[in-house]
Amino acid sequence: MQAIPIIGHDVTMQGRSILTITAVCGVAAALALALPRAPEAAQVTPLVEADEAQAALARATRESKLAEGRAARLTAEAEAATEAAQKTASEAAALAARIQQAEAEIEAARARLTIARDQRAKLTARLAAKQEPTARLAAALQTAARRPLALSALQPGSLEDVVHVRAVMASAVPQIRQRTAALRADLDRGRALEAQAARAVEQLRGGEADLRQRRAQLAALEQQQRIASRNAKGAALREAERALALAEEARDLDGLVDKLGEVAALRRELAALPGPVLRPDDLGVILPAVPDAAPTAPPSAPPPSDLQLPVQGRTLLGFGAKRESGLASTGLTLAPAKQAQVVAPGRGRVAFAGAYRGFGRIVIIEHPGGWTSLVTGLERVDVAVGDNVIGGSPVGRASGGATPVTIELRRDGQPVNLLQYLR
Numbered sequence: 001m002q003a004i005p006i007i008g009h010d011v012t013m014q015g016r017s018i019l020t021i022t023a024v025c026g027v028a029a030a031l032a033l034a035l036p037r038a039p040e041a042a043q044v045t046p047l048v049e050a051d052e053a054q055a056a057l058a059r060a061t062r063e064s065k066l067a068e069g070r071a072a073r074l075t076a077e078a079e080a081a082t083e084a085a086q087k088t089a090s091e092a093a094a095l096a097a098r099i100q101q102a103e104a105e106i107e108a109a110r111a112r113l114t115i116a117r118d119q120r121a122k123l124t125a126r127l128a129a130k131q132e133p134t135a136r137l138a139a140a141l142q143t144a145a146r147r148p149l150a151l152s153a154l155q156p157g158s159l160e161d162v163v164h165v166r167a168v169m170a171s172a173v174p175q176i177r178q179r180t181a182a183l184r185a186d187l188d189r190g191r192a193l194e195a196q197a198a199r200a201v202e203q204l205r206g207g208e209a210d211l212r213q214r215r216a217q218l219a220a221l222e223q224q225q226r227i228a229s230r231n232a233k234g235a236a237l238r239e240a241e242r243a244l245a246l247a248e249e250a251r252d253l254d255g256l257v258d259k260l261g262e263v264a265a266l267r268r269e270l271a272a273l274p275g276p277v278l279r280p281d282d283l284g285v286i287l288p289a290v291p292d293a294a295p296t297a298p299p300s301a302p303p304p305s306d307l308q309l310p311v312q313g314r315t316l317l318g319f320g321a322k323r324e325s326g327l328a329s330t331g332l333t334l335a336p337a338k339q340a341q342v343v344a345p346g347r348g349r350v351a352f353a354g355a356y357r358g359f360g361r362i363v364i365i366e367h368p369g370g371w372t373s374l375v376t377g378l379e380r381v382d383v384a385v386g387d388n389v390i391g392g393s394p395v396g397r398a399s400g401g402a403t404p405v406t407i408e409l410r411r412d413g414q415p416v417n418l419l420q421y422l423r
Helices: 003-034 040-044 050-080 084-145 158-228 230-249 253-272
Strands: 314-317 332-335 341-343 348-355 361-367 371-381 394-398 405-411 414-416
Touching: 050 084, 050 314, 084 158, 084 341, 084 394, 253 348, 253 361, 253 371, 348 371, 361 394
Parallel strands: none
Antiparallel strands: 314 332, 332 405, 341 394, 348 361, 361 371, 371 394, 371 405, 405 414
């Protein structure tokens, strides 16, 4: 008869244990339902490699801030410009900077989505490893608790079983509670990752919408520029034909750049010549000596003050690095996104714009002081020979994908490292 209090106490203990077991089983069953699901955009949006996501996020964040700063500066220049041509050029460059800002924000969102998806995969594996032993322990304890304790007291030896069950539960319940707390913390972490991925998807979609809008604005502005420049179409066509003829004569890209450099030097010399001297009324008057032509810019002339990279993207090959051919790289090779905006590296005049064998579409810009920049790997070119551009003016779109964009900066025909002159 002394066993009754023990039975009553054990009933209470086992009842509490059953509640604990039920909670554990509920958590175990919730694992399959509460795991964060991959957002829909993650299934259709190409993401960056998981091991490159952090570096891509840092690079895209930096590029976004730089593009935002350029856009603000160019917008201020457009507002302060008094000449229509300068105002239009600054407006176009500001829009191109906004496009590059949107591209960088999209890249940052893709990196955040990759990071969230990678962390989710690791969490899923960790939860799966925790779920199996916890679920088996909970199932075993539920089986032991399924027999009513009051009926067990009427069976021979059942009190001894009750004591054993109580001892097992006394040691198992703390472990169950500890694992339950850890599982619940992991589930909360999973929900946070799901929310993080959802925010990344929202930023991605917002960035794509901004990109489409800004590209439309830039296309409208470029259409206005084309209409305004129709009067100079004849001269531009003649210059383009001369540039194409030089491209046919050149043996390679270096030869083309050299020939264009010679033409640019000749043009500077002709521009520096004094004008004709009018015939005096009195032929006996000794005419003053004709002054020498103004000297051309010295080779040590500084580079354009608005130099910048023409496109955003991961660096594939730096200046001076060895290429597959074994030769040193004479420029900087970047891996941009498909259809990324390409801008002029600095202020100058377009000397060549179009397709060139083996390099896709290229743009060569003559800068003051004997400087020249060369951009290759474009899918589309939006400038023509003879156009005057400023740093950041839109010149075309990148092919992207497997086709990189290469930028070379030359001083009097000799390649130099662009990075040392960037602002």
